[in-house]
Amino acid sequence: MKNNIFKASLCAVAVAGVFASGMASAADNTSGTIQGTIATATANTYQNYHVEIVNPATGFKKSISIGENGDYRLPKLSAGAYTVRIFEGDVVKLERTVNVAISRDTIVDLKDDIERIAVTGRKVYLDTGSAESGLNISAESLAKIPVPRDVTSVAMLAPGVTLGDTSFGDTGQTFASFGGASVAENAFYINGLNVTNFRNGLGGSGIPFEFYDSFEVKTGGYSAEFGRSTGGVVNAVTKRGTNEFHAGASAYWEPNSLRDTAPDVRYRDGSIYINNADDYKHSMETNLYASGALIKDKLFFYGIYTLRDIKSRGMLSGSQDVSEYQSDDPFWGLKVDWQINDDHSLALTAFSDETTNPTYSYDASGELKGITEESRGGDNYIVNYKGYLTDTFTVSALYGVNKYSLTTESDADVNCPLIVDVRSDAETLYPGCWVNSIAEKGDDKRKASRIDFEWQLDDHLIRFGYDREENTSFSQQNYSGGAYYRYTDALPGAELNNGGIVPDGVNQVVQIRQLTNVGNFETISSAYYIEDTWNATDDITVTAGLRNETFNNKNVNGESFIKVDDQWAPRLGIIWDVNGDGNSRLYGNFGRYYLPVANNTNVRLAGSEDDRSRFYALDAVNADGTPVYDPANEIGGELINSNGQVKDPLQIVDQTIKPMYQDEYIIGYETVVGDEWSMGVRTVYRDLKTAMDDICNIDDVMVAKGYVNNHTGCVLTNPGTDISISYSDADGNLVPVNVTAEELGFDEATRKYLALEYNFAKTWDGVWSLQGSYVWSHSWGNAEGYVKSDNGQDDAGLTQDFDLPELMDGAYGNLPNDRRHTVKLFGSYAINEQWLLGINYLLQSGRPINGYGVGHPDGTPAYGDTFYLDGTNFVPRGSFGRTDWVSKVDLSLEYTPEWDVADLSFRADIFNLFDQNSVTQVYETAEQSVGVEDRKFLLPTGFQTPRSVRLSASIRF
Numbered sequence: 001m002k003n004n005i006f007k008a009s010l011c012a013v014a015v016a017g018v019f020a021s022g023m024a025s026a027a028d029n030t031s032g033t034i035q036g037t038i039a040t041a042t043a044n045t046y047q048n049y050h051v052e053i054v055n056p057a058t059g060f061k062k063s064i065s066i067g068e069n070g071d072y073r074l075p076k077l078s079a080g081a082y083t084v085r086i087f088e089g090d091v092v093k094l095e096r097t098v099n100v101a102i103s104r105d106t107i108v109d110l111k112d113d114i115e116r117i118a119v120t121g122r123k124v125y126l127d128t129g130s131a132e133s134g135l136n137i138s139a140e141s142l143a144k145i146p147v148p149r150d151v152t153s154v155a156m157l158a159p160g161v162t163l164g165d166t167s168f169g170d171t172g173q174t175f176a177s178f179g180g181a182s183v184a185e186n187a188f189y190i191n192g193l194n195v196t197n198f199r200n201g202l203g204g205s206g207i208p209f210e211f212y213d214s215f216e217v218k219t220g221g222y223s224a225e226f227g228r229s230t231g232g233v234v235n236a237v238t239k240r241g242t243n244e245f246h247a248g249a250s251a252y253w254e255p256n257s258l259r260d261t262a263p264d265v266r267y268r269d270g271s272i273y274i275n276n277a278d279d280y281k282h283s284m285e286t287n288l289y290a291s292g293a294l295i296k297d298k299l300f301f302y303g304i305y306t307l308r309d310i311k312s313r314g315m316l317s318g319s320q321d322v323s324e325y326q327s328d329d330p331f332w333g334l335k336v337d338w339q340i341n342d343d344h345s346l347a348l349t350a351f352s353d354e355t356t357n358p359t360y361s362y363d364a365s366g367e368l369k370g371i372t373e374e375s376r377g378g379d380n381y382i383v384n385y386k387g388y389l390t391d392t393f394t395v396s397a398l399y400g401v402n403k404y405s406l407t408t409e410s411d412a413d414v415n416c417p418l419i420v421d422v423r424s425d426a427e428t429l430y431p432g433c434w435v436n437s438i439a440e441k442g443d444d445k446r447k448a449s450r451i452d453f454e455w456q457l458d459d460h461l462i463r464f465g466y467d468r469e470e471n472t473s474f475s476q477q478n479y480s481g482g483a484y485y486r487y488t489d490a491l492p493g494a495e496l497n498n499g500g501i502v503p504d505g506v507n508q509v510v511q512i513r514q515l516t517n518v519g520n521f522e523t524i525s526s527a528y529y530i531e532d533t534w535n536a537t538d539d540i541t542v543t544a545g546l547r548n549e550t551f552n553n554k555n556v557n558g559e560s561f562i563k564v565d566d567q568w569a570p571r572l573g574i575i576w577d578v579n580g581d582g583n584s585r586l587y588g589n590f591g592r593y594y595l596p597v598a599n600n601t602n603v604r605l606a607g608s609e610d611d612r613s614r615f616y617a618l619d620a621v622n623a624d625g626t627p628v629y630d631p632a633n634e635i636g637g638e639l640i641n642s643n644g645q646v647k648d649p650l651q652i653v654d655q656t657i658k659p660m661y662q663d664e665y666i667i668g669y670e671t672v673v674g675d676e677w678s679m680g681v682r683t684v685y686r687d688l689k690t691a692m693d694d695i696c697n698i699d700d701v702m703v704a705k706g707y708v709n710n711h712t713g714c715v716l717t718n719p720g721t722d723i724s725i726s727y728s729d730a731d732g733n734l735v736p737v738n739v740t741a742e743e744l745g746f747d748e749a750t751r752k753y754l755a756l757e758y759n760f761a762k763t764w765d766g767v768w769s770l771q772g773s774y775v776w777s778h779s780w781g782n783a784e785g786y787v788k789s790d791n792g793q794d795d796a797g798l799t800q801d802f803d804l805p806e807l808m809d810g811a812y813g814n815l816p817n818d819r820r821h822t823v824k825l826f827g828s829y830a831i832n833e834q835w836l837l838g839i840n841y842l843l844q845s846g847r848p849i850n851g852y853g854v855g856h857p858d859g860t861p862a863y864g865d866t867f868y869l870d871g872t873n874f875v876p877r878g879s880f881g882r883t884d885w886v887s888k889v890d891l892s893l894e895y896t897p898e899w900d901v902a903d904l905s906f907r908a909d910i911f912n913l914f915d916q917n918s919v920t921q922v923y924e925t926a927e928q929s930v931g932v933e934d935r936k937f938l939l940p941t942g943f944q945t946p947r948s949v950r951l952s953a954s955i956r957f
Helices: 002-016 043-048 151-155 599-605 698-704
Strands: 032-037 049-055 060-065 071-077 080-088 091-100 105-111 114-117 133-138 161-163 176-178 187-190 212-220 233-238 246-254 272-274 280-295 299-315 322-327 331-341 344-352 355-362 368-377 379-388 393-410 418-421 438-457 460-479 484-489 508-535 540-554 560-577 584-595 610-617 639-643 660-673 677-690 693-695 715-717 723-728 734-739 751-762 768-781 821-830 835-844 867-870 886-895 903-911 919-922 927-929 940-943 948-956
Touching (some): 032 080, 032 091, 043 049, 049 071, 060 071, 071 393, 080 105, 091 105, 151 176, 151 212, 460 599, 508 599, 540 599, 560 599, 698 734, 715 723
Parallel strands (some): 032 105, 418 484
Antiparallel strands (some): 032 071, 049 060, 049 080, 105 114, 161 176, 212 233, 246 280, 246 948, 280 299, 299 322, 299 331, 322 355, 331 344, 344 379, 355 368, 368 393, 393 438, 438 460, 460 508, 484 508, 508 540, 508 610, 584 660, 610 639, 660 677, 723 734, 768 821, 835 886, 886 903, 903 948, 919 940
């Protein structure tokens, strides 16, 4: 151990430079720090001083000595209120109560017998020891403003965060985009455990809002401790028990009767496209909780049980089918904290967010077609250990299990094939009795472990650690009824995407597609890091970190199909306390951030997937929606996307592939104005240096090179670069083949983001608070990232982008998360001791609108609907303007009557007070088939959430 610590310190010193004077500053993601300086004595009298830090609520007490420079520091403190006493001998020279927040340093100084108390004295605290950007907010502060009770809404309060499209996730879910990244590139933590959805990156496990204690939203510049994200990080901790027993209940009701609906959408001939007037949504949540001490000052508990009743109904776009969704499974959560002694503590968090949600599907006549059961969530366990090994050396460790079900199935999956009818004369888009397009039995499980150390070495704070995740996925997929029928109009002479030519006299085609895939898949991710926070002078702090990441994705046979080591991620931050008094800071930061390969890639690319299609002339459609066709009238040959065989990794992964990573640069300035205001500006530039995706024209290129008896399908690579892949020679032996970027025909994947941010905050003074920001930002390039908002494709890492070179013609431009202007304001005002008013305002510009066709003007065969076309005309990305600006005002009013028996409150929240109905998404497909216009083109498919009211009441004993 001593030898490892010595080596780590040498590495940190080499990175940071030579020793100087001052006090280093840093904190981890589940706790905070109290630190300060004693400047009232000479160096030879520091031993007369010591500091005592006490948490009155839990009885925690820790006495620490003063360092050689008059500094003291106590990390690993749970969020909450602490009493700090500074002693000279037995005499208390200073006593103050301060609030500790996660990932933040709280400063208590004693200088010439005049104390400078950050947070409590000035009320405004600038972290002059960190170059991170983001928002740190407690559940108590959130309770003062109107916020929907989900993590995305909390993240939306931070500058630089915008709301993504509603195309992803389960019913009612939305996700946030950080700094221009796709909504699938963020990381989510609960009590230090990574709970991010590692299948496709969309969201993660969640707990009821009542269980959260505080949030930290990291929008940039985060330390080497964090990785596996090129977007942002949402870091949350739960509530915990204290010596005082508490119990309570809260209820939140959002009735449909107090909810408005979005406008109906009609075709240009006046017929209905989307009927929103009959939408229905009702939710009720009741929380019961209790907390206290099982053993005073030693063992504490917090338990919560949540009852939920959620119902919604809406019409499927382009169809007369109606879907009704229900969710009523309860949630339970438990946090147990054991303060073993003053130096060691252990905590256990357990919760279950497992649900089985039925969705009822009805046809236009109101007859029940079938019921889909969606199983989501699962059981989660987290064990945290914190230890003070010495006054200057601490350790924390974690082991956690995170489970999430992805099973979606219905009785109709057996006999009802998936049918989609996009013909111009179609009566409905979705005929037949199917209710669930793809039936899947799926489960994800994460086993995570990590250990972190902190070592205060004179003027350097050295932090280092290691973490490892074992992520396993089981997936069994097939189309409902065993087949997918797609009916399209067609023009004689047009080429289909299997190369077949539509014969004369044929104007309608049926595509019959079959898909099966089953297997277990595993990914091992690990990382180690070292970081030195060094006060180079009294006014300048340098944070230098280095993170090394490895991921190893395995195929269905347990063999590595892509393994990348030594992903070196440097982080460097420089902070200048301009006046030396903590009232202003000028800072800069550089960071490199890597994103691992999602397990979705294992399932789709490295499994036994069998995906093939045939095309026939369509004669008619039966009453049950199935096709009438003559097998003899097949058009072209069988199109094989994958043949059910597990491919050799050398055939499906570029052997020169590089990991996906992004570089970020930040320069900012913050200052305190008066005792209660702070203001800041910063500029952010992000550059996606390398992207991963699959390319699917490799077989055509290899045929041109003389390899004629192979079928590889798609290859995972860095688009726009040379690749090395293995193909079978004439004797059937795999031989390496190098293919240049010019032969493949792709441009490099690019995504860039530039933002200018202004923010301000007026801290709560018992009467009012206000916080806000304005962000001008620009996101541009030819690749959105992990997922594709343009067509709602959540196939993380394997989107339609870069499948063919022609798909990328016109792809360069303003990307889907390009929201040029965003204004945010939120705050609260105490009308009197009983009444509290809250406000939350958002103004955001729209996103670019594209036009997509199914064929390319140069004659490339149809390939879905992702060519940048308006019918037969080539039009680049974003050629059809932008969606509407979104303006939203949310208000809350809370009444807290005086009652000696318990704390009681009643509240009403009104979301979208003025019922603005701006269009947030439109239908971007311009044609149904080559040369055949799609009448839905540019019709609205999404509006901002209509006005709703949430009524709530709570009681706490």
